[in-house]
Amino acid sequence: MSQPVGQEQIWERLRDVYDPELHRSIVDLGMVGEVTVDGDHVRVLIKLTVAGCPLKAEIQRRVSTALAELPGIESVMVSLDTMTDEERAAARETVSPGISKPSPFAEDGVGTTVVAVASGKGGVGKSSVTANLAVALAATGRTVGLLDADVYGYSIPRMMGVQRQAVMVDDLMLPVEAFGVRIMSIGFLTEEDSPVIWRGPMLHKALTSFVAETYWDDPDFLLVDLPPGTGDVSLSVAQLLPRAALLVVTTPQLAAQRVARRAAMMAHRVDLPVVGVLENMSGFVAPDTGHRYDVFGSGGGEQLASELGRPLIGQIPLEPSVAEAGDAGTPLVAAGNGSPAADALRGAADRLLDELAAMARANGASGSLEHTSADTS
Ligand SMILES: Nc1ncnc2c1ncn2[C@@H]1O[C@H](COP(=O)(O)OP(=O)(O)OP(=O)(O)O)[C@@H](O)[C@H]1O
Ligand SMILES: [Mg+2]
Structure with missing residues (x-):
């Protein structure tokens, strides 16, 4: 029998799941909502940045795969929701704080x-x-x-x-x-x-x-x-x-x-x-x-x-x-x-x-x- 899985382990695992387009952890982006652990069953709510996100199936797949690999987890259910305007603005700020430069590629020291x-x-x-x-x-x-x-x-x-x-x-x-x-x-x-x-x-x-x-x-x-x-x-x-x-x-x-x-x-x-x-x-x-x-x-x-x-x-x-x-x-x-x-x-x-x-x-x-x-x- 493996130990029951705790919230911390789940969150830690989710931290390594990246949004396919934003290339950042879904935890850092504020995309993870409620996490419920019920014995060997986990339910996770993922908040998409936009409704009808074309990559939602991929995000769902990444989350399920990551959590299913945890010992002691038998089933994973990922449900989807959409961010509020405030949450979306915060996510945008996380990936790209205040782009207001005329061109990010014009600056000194750019790596591109x-x-x-x-x-x-x-x-x-x-x-x-x-x-x-x-x-x-x-x-x-x-x-x-x-x-x-x-x-x-x-x-x-x-x-x-x-x-x-x-x-x-x-x-x-x-x-x-x-x-x-x-x-x-x-x-x-x-x-x-x-x-x-x-x-x-x-x-x-x-x-x-x-x-x-x-x-x-x-x-x-x-x-x-x-x-x-x-x-x-x-x-x-x-x-x-x-x-x-x-x-x-x-x-x-x-x-x-x-x-x-x-x-x-x-x-x-x-x-x-x-x-x-x-x-x-x-x-x-x-x-x-x-x-x-x-x-x-x-x-x-x-x-x-x-x-x-x-x-x-x-x-x-x-x-x-x-x-x-x-x-x-x-x-x-x-x-x-x-x-x-x-x-x-x-x-x-x-x-x-x-x-x-x-x-x-x-x-x-x-x-x-x-x-x-x-x-x-
Ligand atoms: N090496 C090649 N061999 C065969 N066909 C090619 C080759 N390179 C390009 N083509 C074909 O030639 C046509 C014109 O190519 P492409 O659209 O890439 O040119 P372009 O210079 O971008 O054109 P435009 O000036 O309209 O933007 C396309 O149908 C493309 O598939
Ligand atoms: Mg062309």
Whole structure:
């Protein structure tokens, strides 16, 4: 016979249960209500931050599993309730005391390395590359945020297979997590496929909320999927994320250089350094013959890289699986099928880490980019 389980043991156990979105103990967040122990049976009331929380089943599962492991517990019943406004405000204060800074990523000594993915023209694969790099970085054990700054043409929700709205806790937006990546997109706030018609100041306001009023929780990396070209959004992003480095995506087409160069000019104008160039859609290797076809020409990435005096951090082949994976909502590197494009994307993520670390060393940055070289695995 084991000892009867006491309240203290239960609470201690619950302290190790984390909210999946807030990444904090449910006890510290004030989510645990009444706990009743009746012999080997426990009943726990969990107060969700919002009614209809999309992760309530997961929270319930975490609580049940944690308590069921206690010796002397035979059954666990978890019932759900919703926090009052006061409780919610307190929880919000716990995770993020008074965010009122215009940008948490602009401060000195922030630990997040920000990389904005840019291109001179549309359709070169920025979003696909950004989604895959984010997933590849997260797979190395780093914490990664993905900000979809393509307000008009957002595609990240679909590519990352997210179909739900973002949850708000008080005035704080919670990123939606998929493949280990914390994602925020305008697509989580609007009805699907409804056109976004914000202009100028509204646009800046929306991006500011994405940066400052979103609970990013200090990720190691924040990747930003920019819209094509050098419009208002890019300028706003540069202003909100003044420590960002740009990763320029281009196709191998030499004629694309003029447009890609525009991205480089933007980098100059907004005073963001370029970390490197990534060539996408570099040749198609026929799976049956192994013959390589340079569908979009060749040499564009190399040429742009040398023009910018920055490294070519990768060449991602043109491969139908990249598009198929994106359409299916599972980025290719997460599908784990060992395709040449998936390998190239993982290689590019590694190279990106190296270049960011080198850049930080060259800048003599104390800490801010330095951790990128740390091996967390
Ligand atoms: N390496 C690749 N091989 C095959 N298809 C690809 C590859 N990279 C991207 N694609 C496909 O090309 C199309 C455009 O890609 P994506 O949407 O990522 O580009 P983008 O630069 O973000 O476009 P936009 O400028 O509209 O934001 C998508 O259908 C995508 O699936
Ligand atoms: Mg895009």
